[in-house]
Amino acid sequence: MSNIDTTPVLKTEHLGITFGGLKAVEDFNISIAPNELVGLIGPNGAGKTTVFNLLTGVYQPTEGRIELDGQEMKDKKPHQMAKAGIARTFQNIRLFKNLTVLGNVKVAFNQNMKYGIFQAILRTGGYWREEEEIDQKARELLSVFNMQDAADKIACNLPYGQQRKLEIARALATNPKILLLDEPAAGMNPTETAELMEAIRIIRDKFNIAILLIEHDMSLVMSICERIVVIDYGMIIAKGTPKEVANNPKVIGAYLGE
């Protein structure tokens, strides 16, 4: 059966936000198809994280609109955006440091669980069945990242690269339509970075989701993204394939001007 659904999983129209007098993001238009891997790049302070904060309900836009799977997202709080299908990771690792690796993933699954508080307190059969299912799903997810053997380790004892991967696994456990990754390779060594990039490609294919990836390092996104959006001073200055973007004089100028 051919997939002829062309509704973008994420679409923004004239999205913008002003802090005081400063337009941190302005006229931001993007349309991401299901299963697309898109890079959002730009120099320091260009507005990339602010775009993520708008897309995840951390900030309310002062202009424009956001559509997720054809539905307008208006006045939504972060947990509502997450429930609607937008998951994210942060520039700084935000794991439950003292929980196990498995525990970190299970917490995210639990946010979507079906049984209610009374079943949890009374520990009915339904509760245990669902707990078992979550345990299994969490372990499967860890195995995608080759981390199944680390399931019982305490999160803060993992090497840095694995903590980053765990964050992504946790975000995936919320069953998103689109995953937003904010500089996932920040602080990684070249081997960890190469591994992570491979993992990102695999999860896109395996989970059939769209990914929007912020990256400061241009060469890194160039190698895995099909399409790249470049912002500078809060505005899109270029969009296109990695090759088109790399040869765009405005992009070269923005990066050289840093």
Ligand SMILES: Nc1ncnc2c1ncn2[C@@H]1O[C@H](COP(=O)(O)OP(=O)(O)OP(=O)(O)O)[C@@H](O)[C@H]1O
């Ligand atoms: N809550 C806020 N209040 C005031 N200004 C803000 C706020 N959040 C972001 N800004 C401003 O918006 C602009 C864009 O910042 P942002 O962090 O989104 O950039 P970035 O592209 O993610 O940068 P980096 O690569 O350094 O992370 C900056 O000028 C920043 O100071």
